[in-house]
Amino acid sequence: NAGVMQNPRHLVRRRGQEARLRCSPMKGHSHVYWYRQLPEEGLKFMVYLQKENIIDESGMPKERFSAEFPKEGPSILRIQQVVRGDSAAYFCASSPPAGFNTGELFFGEGSRLTVL
Amino acid sequence: AQSVTQPDIHITVSEGASLELRCNYSYGATPYLFWYVQSPGQGLQLLLKYFSGDTLVQGIKGFEAEFKRSQSSFNLRKPSVHWSDAAEYFCAVGAGGGTASKLTFGTGTRLQVTL
Numbered sequence: 001n002a003g004v005m006q007n008p009r010h011l012v013r014r015r016g017q018e019a020r021l022r023c024s025p026m027k028g029h030s031h032v033y034w035y036r037q038l039p040e041e042g043l044k045f046m047v048y049l050q051k052e053n054i055i056d057e058s059g060m061p062k063e064r065f066s067a068e069f070p071k072e073g074p075s076i077l078r079i080q081q082v083v084r085g086d087s088a089a090y091f092c093a094s095s096p097p098a099g100f101n102t103g104e105l106f107f108g109e110g111s112r113l114t115v116l
Numbered sequence: 117a118q119s120v121t122q123p124d125i126h127i128t129v130s131e132g133a134s135l136e137l138r139c140n141y142s143y144g145a146t147p148y149l150f151w152y153v154q155s156p157g158q159g160l161q162l163l164l165k166y167f168s169g170d171t172l173v174q175g176i177k178g179f180e181a182e183f184k185r186s187q188s189s190f191n192l193r194k195p196s197v198h199w200s201d202a203a204e205y206f207c208a209v210g211a212g213g214g215t216a217s218k219l220t221f222g223t224g225t226r227l228q229v230t231l
Contacts, residue, residue, distance in 0.1 A: 004159075033218065033219075035221075041223060041224075042206060042221045042222055042223040042224045043160075043206065043221040044221075045218055045219070045220065048218055056218060091159060091160070103148040103165070103167065103210050103211075104148075104150060104162055104165055104210075105219055106162075107152075107159040107160040107161075108159055109158055109159040110158075110159050
């Protein structure tokens with residue numbers, strides 16, 4: 001049973017380029033969460049999605065960042081016109097549907113974005 | 117709003133010594149509490165969780181944690197630390213099961229183990 005899969009594991013972009021990070025949740029999981037970990041800091045919540053719906057995006061920066069979780073395919077976190085401050089590890093987590101949820105999150109190994 | 121405080125940024129212990137990592141939370145209802153461990157360059161692995169019932173919970177790798185409502189704490193302990201326990205440890209609080217849970221994490225405690 002595959003866990004949460006994230007790719008790419010490492011991504012290098014120049015300032016002004018776009019970054020796309022992908023996340024496939026665990027089989028049977030319908031909720032996806034994105035967290036950002038800046039160097040030497042803890043994880044900060046960004047966005048919570050269900051299929052085709054953004055449920056909570058209270059942690060997303062207002063500009064340049066967007067997320068989606070389409071009916072088919074992985075969830076995607078998109079960062080437009082990246083700046084050096086976007087350099088961080090971006091973690092995806094998933095959880096089962098409501099009614100089967102134990103409250104815990106299952107994490108991927110993260111995507112590490114470096115902006116030159 | 118829920119919050120988590122891990123007052124110790126960095127802890128060093130000798131191999132074989134006991135360990136206690138502190139965690140204090142703020143949450144309006146009965147919290148769901150978690151400890152995760154992160155090795156360098158890796159994702160987060162769940163060590164243990166508390167939902168209800170017995171306030172002393174056992175986890176993987178010989179870790180345990182005790183929920184103390186009166187102190188709003190959920191400290192992580194291990195009787196004898198191994199060198200492989202060196203990692204970053206995160207405490208987290210969530211709204212609970214039955215519905216999807218957005219977890220709030222502390223800033224982490226980095227554990228260094230000396231031989």
